[in-house]
Amino acid sequence: MKDSSNLASAFRRNIQTYAIIIALIAIWVFFAFLTDGNYLKPQNFSNIFRQMTVTGLMAIGMVIVIVTGNIDLSVGKLAGFVSIVVAYFQAEIWTDVLPDQAILAATLSVFIGLSVGVLWGILQGWIISFLSVPSFIVTLGSMFILNGAILLVTQGKTIPANQPGLSYIAQGYLSPIMGWILAALVVAYLYIHMYRSRASKKKHGFELSSMAQDVGLTTFFALLVVGYVYIVNQYNGVQVPVLILAVASVVLSYMSTNTRFGRYAYAIGGNREAARLSGINIRSNIFLVFVLMGFLCGVAGVVLASYVGYGTIAAGQGYELDVIAAAILGGTSTLGGVGTIWGALIGALIMSSLSNGLQLMNVAPSWQYLLKGVVLVLAVYADVTFKKRS
Amino acid sequence: MNDDIILDIQNVTKRFPGVTALKNVSIQVKRGEIHGLCGENGAGKSTLMKILSGVYPYGTYEGTVIYNGEELKLEGSSIHQAAELGIATVYQELTLVPLMTVGENVYLGKEPIHRKSIDWNFVYANTKEILSRYRLDVDPRATVKDLGVGKMQMVEIAKALSEDAKVLILDEPTSALTEAEIDKLMEILEILKSHEVTCIYITHKLAEFFRTTDTVTVLRDGETVVTKPTNELTEELLVSYMVGREMTERFPTGDRKPGEVIFEVQGLRATDPNNSSREVLKGVSFDLRKGEILGIAGLMGAGRTELVTTIFGEYGKITDGSIVLEGEELKIKNSRDAIEYGISLVPEDRKGQGLVLIQSILNNVSLPNLNQFAHFGRLDKDAELRASMQQASDLAIKAPNLQVLVSALSGGNQQKVVIAKWLMSDPKILIMDDPTRGVDVGAKYEIYKLMNKLAEQGVSIIMISSELEEVLGMSDRVMVMHEGRSNGTLTIADATQEKIMALATGIG
Numbered sequence: 001m002k003d004s005s006n007l008a009s010a011f012r013r014n015i016q017t018y019a020i021i022i023a024l025i026a027i028w029v030f031f032a033f034l035t036d037g038n039y040l041k042p043q044n045f046s047n048i049f050r051q052m053t054v055t056g057l058m059a060i061g062m063v064i065v066i067v068t069g070n071i072d073l074s075v076g077k078l079a080g081f082v083s084i085v086v087a088y089f090q091a092e093i094w095t096d097v098l099p100d101q102a103i104l105a106a107t108l109s110v111f112i113g114l115s116v117g118v119l120w121g122i123l124q125g126w127i128i129s130f131l132s133v134p135s136f137i138v139t140l141g142s143m144f145i146l147n148g149a150i151l152l153v154t155q156g157k158t159i160p161a162n163q164p165g166l167s168y169i170a171q172g173y174l175s176p177i178m179g180w181i182l183a184a185l186v187v188a189y190l191y192i193h194m195y196r197s198r199a200s201k202k203k204h205g206f207e208l209s210s211m212a213q214d215v216g217l218t219t220f221f222a223l224l225v226v227g228y229v230y231i232v233n234q235y236n237g238v239q240v241p242v243l244i245l246a247v248a249s250v251v252l253s254y255m256s257t258n259t260r261f262g263r264y265a266y267a268i269g270g271n272r273e274a275a276r277l278s279g280i281n282i283r284s285n286i287f288l289v290f291v292l293m294g295f296l297c298g299v300a301g302v303v304l305a306s307y308v309g310y311g312t313i314a315a316g317q318g319y320e321l322d323v324i325a326a327a328i329l330g331g332t333s334t335l336g337g338v339g340t341i342w343g344a345l346i347g348a349l350i351m352s353s354l355s356n357g358l359q360l361m362n363v364a365p366s367w368q369y370l371l372k373g374v375v376l377v378l379a380v381y382a383d384v385t386f387k388k389r390s
Numbered sequence: 391m392n393d394d395i396i397l398d399i400q401n402v403t404k405r406f407p408g409v410t411a412l413k414n415v416s417i418q419v420k421r422g423e424i425h426g427l428c429g430e431n432g433a434g435k436s437t438l439m440k441i442l443s444g445v446y447p448y449g450t451y452e453g454t455v456i457y458n459g460e461e462l463k464l465e466g467s468s469i470h471q472a473a474e475l476g477i478a479t480v481y482q483e484l485t486l487v488p489l490m491t492v493g494e495n496v497y498l499g500k501e502p503i504h505r506k507s508i509d510w511n512f513v514y515a516n517t518k519e520i521l522s523r524y525r526l527d528v529d530p531r532a533t534v535k536d537l538g539v540g541k542m543q544m545v546e547i548a549k550a551l552s553e554d555a556k557v558l559i560l561d562e563p564t565s566a567l568t569e570a571e572i573d574k575l576m577e578i579l580e581i582l583k584s585h586e587v588t589c590i591y592i593t594h595k596l597a598e599f600f601r602t603t604d605t606v607t608v609l610r611d612g613e614t615v616v617t618k619p620t621n622e623l624t625e626e627l628l629v630s631y632m633v634g635r636e637m638t639e640r641f642p643t644g645d646r647k648p649g650e651v652i653f654e655v656q657g658l659r660a661t662d663p664n665n666s667s668r669e670v671l672k673g674v675s676f677d678l679r680k681g682e683i684l685g686i687a688g689l690m691g692a693g694r695t696e697l698v699t700t701i702f703g704e705y706g707k708i709t710d711g712s713i714v715l716e717g718e719e720l721k722i723k724n725s726r727d728a729i730e731y732g733i734s735l736v737p738e739d740r741k742g743q744g745l746v747l748i749q750s751i752l753n754n755v756s757l758p759n760l761n762q763f764a765h766f767g768r769l770d771k772d773a774e775l776r777a778s779m780q781q782a783s784d785l786a787i788k789a790p791n792l793q794v795l796v797s798a799l800s801g802g803n804q805q806k807v808v809i810a811k812w813l814m815s816d817p818k819i820l821i822m823d824d825p826t827r828g829v830d831v832g833a834k835y836e837i838y839k840l841m842n843k844l845a846e847q848g849v850s851i852i853m854i855s856s857e858l859e860e861v862l863g864m865s866d867r868v869m870v871m872h873e874g875r876s877n878g879t880l881t882i883a884d885a886t887q888e889k890i891m892a893l894a895t896g897i898g
Contacts, residue, residue: 204775206791258769260760267757270746277704277743278758278811279729337748 019382020329020343024350031357039357042234049232052345052352053170053241054079054300054307055319059326059344060252061296064262064289066327067269069336070128070135072290075297075323077146078120080316082301084153086113087161087311094163106165113305114298120146121294125287135290143320154313162309169244170306173237182238183229187222194218241303245345248299253341265289269336322351325376331383350375395456396421396588397442397557402453404437404446404612411437412451412612419557419605424579424589426603426620428596430632430858434612435592439559442590443479444472458556470500478550479559484542486549488535492528493517496549520548524581540571547578551587558582559590562690564598576602594689596625596895608632625897626888633858633887641863642835644842648866649680652850653819654714660696660706670696670706672874678819683841683851685865687858687890693874694854695738698821702728702735715818729758732818736808736825738854744808745796752778752792754807759814781810785840802833809840820844821852826860838864858887872896 031039038044058075065072086109094105124142128135174182194214201208208214232238256262264285267275276282305311328334329350330343354375358368397419404412412434419425429435440446441455447466455462457477464471472479486495493514502509502516517530526544534542543563550558564572579589579602591603599606599620606623608615608631615631654677662668670693678684688694699705701713703722713720715731722728728735737743745754755778756763763774778792785806789799796807805825812820822841826834841864845851855861861868862885869879870893877893 200772204772204779258771259767260764260769261767263753263757263760263769266749267746267753270748271742273743274746275757277702277725277735277737279724279726280757281726337746 019386020331020346020350020379023379024346024353027350027353027357031353031360035357035360039360042231044356044360046232046235046239048349048352048356049242050170050239050307051356052348053239053245054304055322055326055351056245056345056348057248057296057300057303058293058319058323059330059348060249060341061293062323062327063330063332063339063341063344064252064256064265065135065293066324066332066334067336067339068265068286068289069269069272070286070289071324072124072135072139072293073320074120074124074139074142074146075293075300076316076319076321077143077150078117078294078297078316079301079304079319080314081120081146081150081153082113082116082298083161083305083308083315084150084159084311085116086110086166086302086305087159088153090161090163090166090305091159102163102165105163106169109166109305110169110302113302114295117294117296117298117301118291119294120297121291122287124294125290128290129283129287150313150315154311156313159311160309161305161311166306167309168240168306170241170303171309172240174240174243176233176237179229179233179238182243183225186225190218190222190225241307244299244303248296249341249345256341261285261288266337269338271337322348322372325372326351329376329379394420396458397590398456399438400454400456402438402441402451402455404434404441404451410612412441414453415609415612415614417607417614417617419588419590421588422583422586423604424583424591424602426599426606427590427592427609428599428606428628428632429609430856433609433632435609436561437612438609439479439561439590439592442472442477442557442559473550473555476554476556477559478555478557480543480546480550480561480563482562484539484546486534486542486545489533491531491533492521492537492545492548493530495534495545496520496530498549517548520551524548524551524578524585526578538571540567540574543567543571543575544578555587557588557590559592561592562594563591564593564595572598594691594895596628596897599623599628600625625895626892629888629891629895633891641860642839642842644845646681646683646842646845646866648682648845649848651677652680652716653678654712655701656712656714658697658700658708658711658713660700660708663705663707666707669709670874671700674711674871674874674876676869676876676879678850678852679866680850681845681848682866683845683853683864685861685868686852686854686871687861687868688871688894690856691873692871692894694871695823696874697871698735698823698852698854699737702733702821704728704735729815732816734812734815734817734820736805736812736820736822738823738827740801740804740808740827745804747797748795750793751782751787751789751796751799751807754796755781755792755811755814758811762814777814778810781814785810785813786836800833802829802836805829805833805837806840809837813844817849819850819852821854823854824856825853826855826857858890861885861890862887870894 028040058079062072062075089109089112090105094101094108098105120142124138127133127138198208198214229238256265264275264280267278267280268282268285272282301316304315308315326347327339327344329347330340330345332339332344351372354372355368358371395418399415399417402412402415403410415434415438427435427438437446441451444464444466448463457475487498490498496517497513502512504512514530521528521530524547526548528537528541528544528548534545537545547558563575567575579591582589593599603620605617606620606628607617608628610632656675658671658674659669660671662670674693674697676684686694686697696706700708701722703724713722715733720731722731725735741747746757752775756774759777760769762777763770775792782789782792787806787810788803796804799807809825826837829837841851841853853864862882865882867879867881868885868890870877870890872894873896877896880889
C-alpha cells in the first residue's frame with residue numbers, strides 16, 4: 001500500500017521526465033509505422049544515436065549555461081569553426097609536417113580543436129562575467145565573428161578531413177566483443193552503485209525504498225544498456241561518438257550535483273541574490289560555465305569534422321537552434337535554476353529522431369524545420385500546463 | 391454636524407491567517423482636514439489604507455466604511471475604482487515608470503482614447519492643468535528619471551489626483567525627501583486643503599504632525615488608541631500613546647554573561663552604491679561583546695539594514711570609519727570576506743535574499759558551507775548530509791526530510807533554514823535582520839530560544855528589529871539609529887520604549 005503511494009508520488013514529481021520519454025517513444029512508433037519498420041532497424045537505429053552526438057555534446061553544456069540564467073547563441077558557429085580548423089590542419093598542415101603519421105596527426109588535431117573551443121570560451125566568459133555584457137549580446141556578436149572567421153579560413157572552399165585517424169572519432173565502432181565487455185562493466189557498476197546508495201541511506205537512518213523497487217529500477221536500466229548494445233551490435237557495434245557523448249554526460253552530470261561548481265550554478269540561477277549573500281563568487285562561476293561550454297563546443301566541433309569528413313562554410317549552421325531546443329525539451333527552465341543533463345540528452349535524441357525520420361521519408365527540409373518548431377512549442381506548452389495542474 | 395464627516399470608519403476588523411491586523415478600528419475624518427495617522431511599524435496603518443484604496447476589497451474585512459454618506463464597496467478588480475470615487479493614494483514607494491514622461495505616467499492605465507488612438511494632446515494639456523491647479527512646478531513633457539525625488543513625489547501626487555479627488559492618502563511621503571523638498575510638500579498640502587481636498591497623512595516623523603495636521607489618530611497593535619486635535623498633543627504624549635502597553639511573557643529568559651568586547655565599529659560612514667552623492671550612513675559607532683545580543687532599533691529608513699549589509703560587504707561604499715574584530719581591522723570587500731572572518735548575515739528579505747526557494751532544505755543549508763565538504767573538487771555528500779541533518783534537528787526544522795523544497799515550508803521553518811545555513815559555518819558574529827518578520831508566535835518563541843542558546847555558547851548576535859517589544863525582550867543592550875547615525879546605546883536596564891522612541895525619532 002505504502003509502496004504504491006510512494007510510486008504514485010514519485011510519478012507525479014517526475015511527470016515531466018516521463019512525458020518527454022513518452023513523446024520520444026511516440027515519435028519512434030510513429031516513424032516505424034510510416035516506414036514499415038525500417039526506422040527502427042539496427043542500421044537506422046544506430047544512425048539516430050550517431051546523429052544526436054554533435055547536438056548532444058553541446059546541449060549538455062547548454063543546460064548549465066541556461067541554468068545560471070544565461071544563453072549561448074554562438075555554439076553552432078563555434079563548433080563549425082572548430083571543425084574547419086581541424087579540417088584545415090588535417091588537410092593543409094599535417095600532410096606536409098607529419099606525413100604518414102595518421103594517429104599523431106589526428107591527436108594533434110583534436111588537441112588544437114579543443115584548445116580553440118576553450119580559448120573562445122575563456123574570451124566569451126571573461127566579457128560576460130567580468131565586463132558585465134549580457135550573454136545574449138556577447139554570444140550573438142560572437143556568432144557573426146565566427147561566421148567571418150569560418151569564411152576567412154576556408155576561403156569559401158571545402159576542406160577534406162577524411163584521414164583514417166580522424167575519421168575513427170565519429171565513424172568508428174567498437175567490436176561486438178568490446179561492446180559486450182563495456183555493457184558488462186556498466187551493468188556491474190549500476191548494481192554496485194545501487195548497493196552503495198542503499199548502504200549509505202541505511203547508515204544515515206533514512207527510510208529505504210523497498211529492495212524489490214530498487215532492484216527493479218536498476219534492472220530496468222541494465223536492460224536498457226544490454227538491449228542497446230544488442231541492437232547496435234547487429235549493425236556495426238557501439239558507435240565511438242556515442243561513447244564520447246555518454247562519457248561527457250556522465251562527467252557533466254556528476255559535476256552538476258557533486259561539485260561546488262555545479263551546485264553554485266544551480267543556486268545562482270535559482271536566486272542570484274541569495275547566492276551572492278551566501279558568499280558565492282558569481283563572476284568566476286559564470287566565467288567557468290562559459291569555459292566549459294567552449295570546451296564542449298570544441299569536442300562537438302572535432303566530432304563534427306570527423307562525422308562529415310570535411311570542413312565547409314556551412315559547418316555548424318543553425319546547430320544552436322537544435323541545441324537550445326534540446327535543452328528546453330529536456331526540461332531546462334528558461335528562467336534558470338532548473339534543468340538536467342539527462343533531460344537534455346533525451347531532448348537531443350528527440351531532435352535527431354525527428355530529423356532522421358523526416359529524412360527517411362524524404363520530407364523536404366522546409367517541412368522539417370516547420371515540424372521541429374511545432375514540436376518544441378507544443379512540448380513547452382504541455383510542460384507549462386502540467387506544472388499548473390500539479 | 392454629521393455632514394462634516396467625509397470618511398467614517400466603523401469597527402473595521404481585518405484578519406490574516408494567524409494575525410489580526412486591525413481590531414475594531416473606528417476613525418472619523420472631517421471634510422477638508424489633514425488627518426495624521428500615527429503608530430509603530432506593524433500597528434495597522436498600511437492595512438487600513440489598503441482597505442480604503444481597494445487593495446483589500448469590500449467583503450474581505452468586517453465593519454463598515456462610510457464615504458461621503460454612502461457605504462464604500464470597492465470590488466478590488468481595478469485599482470482605479472477608488473480613484474474614480476475620489477479616494478487617491480500615494481504609496482510610500484514611488485510607482486512611476488522612470489523612462490516615461492510626466493504626462494505618460496499621470497495617465498498610465500487610463501489613457502484617453504480619441505478615434506482609436508491615444509489622445510496625447512489631451513494627456514499633456516490635462517496633466518498641465520492638474521499640475522498648475524495645485525501649483526506643482528513640473529514640466530508635463532519631462533522624463534521622470536531626470537526629476538529629483540521631490541518632484542517625483544509631486545508627479546506621484548498629480549497621478550493620484552483625478553479631476554475630482556476628495557480624499558488623498560499620503561503614506562510616508564517624506565521618507566526620501568530633503569528638508570527643502572519637505573517644505574515644498576507642506577505648501578502643496580496647504581494648497582490641497584484650500585481646494586477642499588481631505589488628506590490622510592501617515593508618517594514616522596513625529597514633528598511633521600505638528601507642522602501640518604489638524605487631527606491625529608494613534609494606532610497600536612491594530613487598535614485605535616486615541617483621536618485628538620493636534621493642538622492638544624505633544625510629541626511625548628504621542629510616543630506614550632504609540633508604545634503604551636504592558637510587556638507580556640513572550641520572551642524566554644536567558645542566562646547570559648556577555649564577555650569582553652570582540653567587535654567594534656567606529657564612525658562608519660558609507661554612501662549608496664548606486665548614487666555616491668547620497669550618504670546612507672553618517673557616522674555609526676557601536677561595540678559588541680562576546681555572547682551578547684545587541685538590538686538595533688530605529689524607524690524605517692533610519693539606515694539599520696544599510697548598516698549591517700555594509701558591514702557584510704554587500705551594500706554601501708565605506709568612506710570613513712573602521713570595523714575591528716578581535717583587534718584586527720577588517721577590510722571586507724564582499725560577503726566571501728565577511729564569511730571568512732566569521733560574520734554571518736540572516737538577511738531581511740527571507741525569500742528574496744535568504745533562500746533558493748526552488749531547491750531543497752539540504753541544498754539551501756549547505757550552500758554557503760560547501761567548502762567544508764569539498765575534497766579535491768568532489769563533494770562528500772555523506773558529510774554534507776550528516777552536518778545538515780544535525781543542524782535541522784538542532785533547530786527543530788519541521789519537515790519530513792531534507793529533500794523537501796523550502797518553498798513548501800512555513801515562514802517560521804523557512805527562517806530556521808536560513809539560520810541553520812549560517813550556523814553551520816560556525817560564525818563569531820551572527821547578524822539577524824528582522825529575524826521574526828512574518829513568523830507566527832510559536833515559531834518566534836523558538837527563534838528567541840535559539841538566539842539565547844547561541845549567545846550562551848559565545849556567539850555574538852546583532853539583531854535588527856522593528857518591534858520594540860522584541861528589542862526590549864531579547865537584547866542585552868540597544869543601539870538606536872536615527873537618520874543614518876547611531877543616536878545612543880542603552881543598556882537593557884535603562885531602556886524603555888519611550889526612551890528608544892525618543893532616540894529613534896530624534897527628539898531625545
